[in-house]
Amino acid sequence: MADPEANATGDSIDAEMVRYYAARADEYDDWYLRLGRYSHGAVRDRAWRSDLAAAQSWLDGLSFRGRIAELAAGTGWWSPTLAAKGDLTLYDAASEPLALAARRVEAAGLAAQTKVRDAWAEPDRVVDGLFTGFWLSHIDPGRLDRFFELAARWLASDGIFAFIDSRADPDSGAQDHRPPEQGVQVRKLNDGTSFRVLKVFHEPETLRAALQRGGFAEIEISTTDRFFILGSARRR
Numbered sequence: 001m002a003d004p005e006a007n008a009t010g011d012s013i014d015a016e017m018v019r020y021y022a023a024r025a026d027e028y029d030d031w032y033l034r035l036g037r038y039s040h041g042a043v044r045d046r047a048w049r050s051d052l053a054a055a056q057s058w059l060d061g062l063s064f065r066g067r068i069a070e071l072a073a074g075t076g077w078w079s080p081t082l083a084a085k086g087d088l089t090l091y092d093a094a095s096e097p098l099a100l101a102a103r104r105v106e107a108a109g110l111a112a113q114t115k116v117r118d119a120w121a122e123p124d125r126v127v128d129g130l131f132t133g134f135w136l137s138h139i140d141p142g143r144l145d146r147f148f149e150l151a152a153r154w155l156a157s158d159g160i161f162a163f164i165d166s167r168a169d170p171d172s173g174a175q176d177h178r179p180p181e182q183g184v185q186v187r188k189l190n191d192g193t194s195f196r197v198l199k200v201f202h203e204p205e206t207l208r209a210a211l212q213r214g215g216f217a218e219i220e221i222s223t224t225d226r227f228f229i230l231g232s233a234r235r236r
């Protein structure tokens with residue numbers, strides 16, 4: 001799986017991933033919006049938008065309420081939906097995307113607290129709902145159990161963990177990105193700068209088994225037609 005060794009600049013791949021998302025903040029939403037290098041032509045982009053709408057309506061219907069934490073929240077694409085459901089705190093290791101997330105929530109007339117914080121740090125509060133978007137695919141399979149144990153520690157008894165993540169599809173990423181090799185993908189910014197990220201397309205059954213081992217019940221995992229995997233589970 002992923003090479004945990006430091007690269008030539010002395011960065012671990014985890015640190016490189018944070019630097020990548022900090023530098024990508026202003027162009028991150030191009031991926032959602034199918035702009036520039038993220039467009040794959042009208043027909044494929046229509047399929048993407050249809051899946052995105054399906055993910056949005058799944059999240060709309062999710063029974064989150066009370067205290068909600070979103071880890072690795074990035075630019076906050078999903079955050080207004082969560083902020084409308086409860087008292088939301090957004091966390092990310094990079095301040096640049098988090099600033100955009102705060103602006104997005106505010107523009108929607110909603111409120112959220114923001115904190116620059118590593119997703120692997122111990123919880124700083126107990127919540128009723130914990131959400132991650134496109135974070136599980138940045139965790140290599142050997143660390144999934146550790147993450148779900150951490151997720152359980154975030155949650156009050158009966159609290160809900162929910163996620164949206166990526167399925168492997170050639171039309172998901174940028175045109176100039178190659179598929180991950182052994183869980184590591186090289187990503188480029190619009191200016192051509194490249195970074196390594198962990199990217200693992202976990203199968204629903206892998207996630208289900210790991211959630212079960214982490215003490216979760218009522219595990220519901222589904223997929224959209226092509227691009228996304230959606231899941232929720234209740235802490236026992």
Ligand SMILES: C[S@@+](CC[C@H](N)C(=O)[O-])C[C@H]1O[C@@H](n2cnc3c(N)ncnc32)[C@H](O)[C@@H]1O
Nearest residue numbers: 021072073074077092093094097118119133134
């Ligand atoms: C693929 S983006 C997902 C953004 C957002 N959740 C979404 O659904 O659009 C991954 C995010 O993880 C953040 N990240 C990377 N490593 C992290 C870490 N160790 N702790 C917290 N956030 C991290 C990045 O800064 C980035 O914003």
